[in-house]
Amino acid sequence: xxxxxxxxxxxxxxxxxxxxxxxxxxxxxxxxxxxxxxxxxxxxxxxxxxxxxxxxxxxxxxxxxxxxxxxxxxxxxxxxxxxxxxxxxxxxxxxxxxxxxxxxxxxxxxxxxxxxxxxxxxxxxxxxxxxxxxxxxxxxxxxxxxxxxxxxxxxxxxxxxxxxxxxxxxxxxxxxxxxxxxxxxxxxxxxxxxxx
Amino acid sequence: xxxxxxxxxxxxxxxxxxxxxxxxxxxxxxxxxxxxxxxxxxxxxxxxxxxxxxxxxxxxxxxxxxxxxxxxxxxxxxxxxxxxxxxxxxxxxxxxxxxxxxxxxxxxxxxxxxxxxxxxxxxxxxxxxxxxxxxxxxxxxxxxxxxxxxxxxxxxxxxxxxxxxxxxxxxxxxxxxxxxxxxxxxxxxxxxxxxxxxxxxxxxxxxxxxxxxxxxxxxxxxxxxxxxxxxxxxxxxxxxxxxxxxxxxxxxxxxxxxxxxxxxxxxxxxxxxxxxxxxxxxxxxxxxxxxxxxxxxxxxxxxxxxxxxxxxxxxxxxxxxxxxxxxxxxxxxxxxxxxxxxxxxxxxxxxxxxxxxxxxxxxxxxxxxxxxxxxxxxxxxxxxxxxxxxxxxxxxxxxxxxxxxxxxxxxxxxxxxxxxxxxxxxxxxxxxxxxxxxxxxxxxxxxxxxxxxxxxxxxxxxxxxxxxxxxxxxxxxxxxxxxxxxxxxxxxxxxxxxxxxxxxxxxxxxxxxxxxx
Numbered sequence: 001x002x003x004x005x006x007x008x009x010x011x012x013x014x015x016x017x018x019x020x021x022x023x024x025x026x027x028x029x030x031x032x033x034x035x036x037x038x039x040x041x042x043x044x045x046x047x048x049x050x051x052x053x054x055x056x057x058x059x060x061x062x063x064x065x066x067x068x069x070x071x072x073x074x075x076x077x078x079x080x081x082x083x084x085x086x087x088x089x090x091x092x093x094x095x096x097x098x099x100x101x102x103x104x105x106x107x108x109x110x111x112x113x114x115x116x117x118x119x120x121x122x123x124x125x126x127x128x129x130x131x132x133x134x135x136x137x138x139x140x141x142x143x144x145x146x147x148x149x150x151x152x153x154x155x156x157x158x159x160x161x162x163x164x165x166x167x168x169x170x171x172x173x174x175x176x177x178x179x180x181x182x183x184x185x186x187x188x189x190x191x192x193x194x195x196x
Numbered sequence: 197x198x199x200x201x202x203x204x205x206x207x208x209x210x211x212x213x214x215x216x217x218x219x220x221x222x223x224x225x226x227x228x229x230x231x232x233x234x235x236x237x238x239x240x241x242x243x244x245x246x247x248x249x250x251x252x253x254x255x256x257x258x259x260x261x262x263x264x265x266x267x268x269x270x271x272x273x274x275x276x277x278x279x280x281x282x283x284x285x286x287x288x289x290x291x292x293x294x295x296x297x298x299x300x301x302x303x304x305x306x307x308x309x310x311x312x313x314x315x316x317x318x319x320x321x322x323x324x325x326x327x328x329x330x331x332x333x334x335x336x337x338x339x340x341x342x343x344x345x346x347x348x349x350x351x352x353x354x355x356x357x358x359x360x361x362x363x364x365x366x367x368x369x370x371x372x373x374x375x376x377x378x379x380x381x382x383x384x385x386x387x388x389x390x391x392x393x394x395x396x397x398x399x400x401x402x403x404x405x406x407x408x409x410x411x412x413x414x415x416x417x418x419x420x421x422x423x424x425x426x427x428x429x430x431x432x433x434x435x436x437x438x439x440x441x442x443x444x445x446x447x448x449x450x451x452x453x454x455x456x457x458x459x460x461x462x463x464x465x466x467x468x469x470x471x472x473x474x475x476x477x478x479x480x481x482x483x484x485x486x487x488x489x490x491x492x493x494x495x496x497x498x499x500x501x502x503x504x505x506x507x508x509x510x511x512x513x514x515x516x517x518x519x520x521x522x523x524x525x526x527x528x529x530x531x532x533x534x535x536x537x538x539x540x541x542x543x544x545x546x547x548x549x550x551x552x553x554x555x556x557x558x559x560x561x562x563x564x565x566x567x568x569x570x571x572x573x574x575x576x577x578x579x580x581x582x583x584x585x586x587x588x589x590x591x592x593x594x595x596x597x598x599x600x601x602x603x604x605x606x607x608x609x610x611x612x613x614x615x616x617x618x619x620x621x622x623x624x625x626x627x628x629x630x631x632x633x634x635x636x637x638x639x640x641x642x643x644x645x646x647x648x649x650x651x652x653x654x655x656x657x658x659x660x661x662x663x664x665x666x667x668x669x670x671x672x673x674x675x676x677x678x679x680x681x682x683x684x685x686x687x688x689x690x691x692x693x694x695x696x697x698x699x700x701x702x703x704x705x706x707x708x709x710x711x712x713x
Binding site for chain 2: 013014015021022023026027030035038039042070074075076077135136139140143144146147148150151154155158161162
């Protein structure tokens with residue numbers, strides 16, 4: 001929800017949409033951004049206290065198999081090449097993409113976003129090392145990140161439907177819980193996932 | 197139970213932040229009644245009508261000044277140091293060094309300049325008798341105290357009288373009713389510069405003598421009801437504020453911040469705008485709100501006669517659109533300002549500067565850019581003109597326009613450019629080639645008055661928009677909503693479209709293959 005809201009208000013500020021009105025869009029975007037930051041903070045905290053961050057360690061094992069599955073196997077009704085367990089909830093492709101998202105796209109968005117909000121302070125205080133010539137570079141980076149995120153969401157939402165039934169992954173994504181075939185319920189309340 | 201703790205905490209924090217944002221405190225504006233007591237007009241402690249020195253008849257206005265100096269025996273020295281008296285200031289101009297500049301040697305693109313025209317122009321000088329170069333600036337009795345201090349509303353200067361009072365003025369009556377300057381003292385000259393109401397400034401005109409807060413929140417009688425000198429504070433006859441048609445340095449300015457502080461808004465995002473945007477930019481959405489102001493002046497059409505006589509043409513609003521003596525005018529009402537970067541310093545075309553007329557000659561240049569930390573975006577009126585120019589010497593020329601009677605070389609009587617320019621240039625001591633053309637010129641007038649009420653402030657999307665942004669001409673920086681990077685846009689929408697296509701193709705193949713199996 002939050003990410004859709006950020007996208008909506010963000011693209012209104014960008015000038016692509018007209019929905020809330022510019023002033024409201026800015027206020028909403030900034031508020032949502034702060035909430036999102038808190039959420040990211042909590043997610044990071046959760047990842048480390050529970051050790052779930054290991055889920056995102058990339059592996060080349062089965063990577064090729066997973067890619068082949070999406071390209072050809074899925075059409076032949078072939079089985080998923082990787083089994084989900086409590087320790088490997090994510091397939092190798094997911095690991096790679098989510099990791100890239102978490103260490104690249106999200107930090108870029110967070111830092112460019114924070115600079116966007118606060119770049120004037122170093123400038124007006126005359127702090128040379130932080131003196132940013134213009135909002136332009138920050139804004140362009142932030143916009144580019146937004147486009148990447150949206151593309152990710154499109155693929156992400158689509159791939160939900162590739163579960164055992166079109167809705168089974170959706171349920172897992174929203175509630176954070178998934179019954180895995182080993183007949184063991186795992187608490188996987190991934191906060192970031194839950195909000196997407 | 198444990199599994200609920202984190203989601204619960206998250207929800208609690210989100211809720212708290214929401215409550216905090218929604219209930220953020222509003223800055224209460226000071227009530228009008230309180231402001232009115234703050235700027236209450238004090239009853240003066242002196243009643244000049246009771247002074248025996250003033251209960252007499254005055255033969256000439258200089259005698260009134262002498263009577264003033266009798267009691268206020270050092271005030272004239274303050275006045276004689278002021279730009280109101282000297283019509284020039286010592287200024288440092290970038291690239292030119294220290295110069296004495298003012299109406300004495302600066303040309304404009306309205307009536308052009310005072311030299312040879314002192315009889316007429318210097319009606320607005322706070323002195324008596326500045327009719328030519330020989331005026332004695334050291335004679336204290338020539339100071340006109342009454343122009344600024346008359347509170348009887350009966351004092352006026354004689355038309356083309358070189359600053360002498362009109363013959364109808366009862367000098368003793370006025371002298372007994374002097375006091376703090378009111379709007380009418382200042383407005384008599386400052387609202388009528390350039391030969392008529394609101395001709396020059398656009399934001400200073402006779403409507404301000406008695407107006408509503410919709411026109412000007414500060415001067416409106418139902419608003420602050422302020423006098424000019426409430427903001428243009430004066431100490432020892434040196435006034436705060438000046439206009440950049442004549443001055444060059446960033447000093448002695450009368451600013452909004454002097455009362456309102458630099459960050460007067462409740463919304464911090466709007467407060468941050470004040471780093472780069474002047475108050476006036478948002479708070480003066482338009483100028484010339486009541487009567488029209490002159491936007492363009494074409495001298496090249498002047499001199500046409502009808503049946504051998506000069507004539508004038510008026511538009512439906514009563515503005516002169518053509519006058520034989522001055523040429524063709526374009527007027528505007530409710531005008532949206534143009535916007536420029538300004539750091540408080542300016543340079544000027546000074547009489548005798550040789551300059552090419554290939555592009556419009558800048559009569560004054562207001563300095564500034566996005567990269568300059570002292571610059572802010574300000575609203576300006578740009579007055580565009582076509583005025584006489586010597587193409588050989590490359591001078592914007594000083595013509596003699598005013599004359600008492602025909603044959604003295606004044607354009608307004610003889611309609612002969614050659615002789616009028618010759619007279620003017622001889623007077624200022626510069627050569628004239630004997631040839632004249634007309635050159636395009638531009639002059640910049642910062643807009644500072646006619647501040648609108650809060651509800652009429654410029655809205656975010658009047659600038660932050662791709663189409664018709666108010667600041668569309670300021671291209672040296674990025675603002676959200678107006679600017680986009682073409683490459684990023686193409687990459688972005690490209691990626692989104694490719695993802696959508698990829699996803700749909702994938703889905704279609706899946707559906708087809710599922711049916712087959």
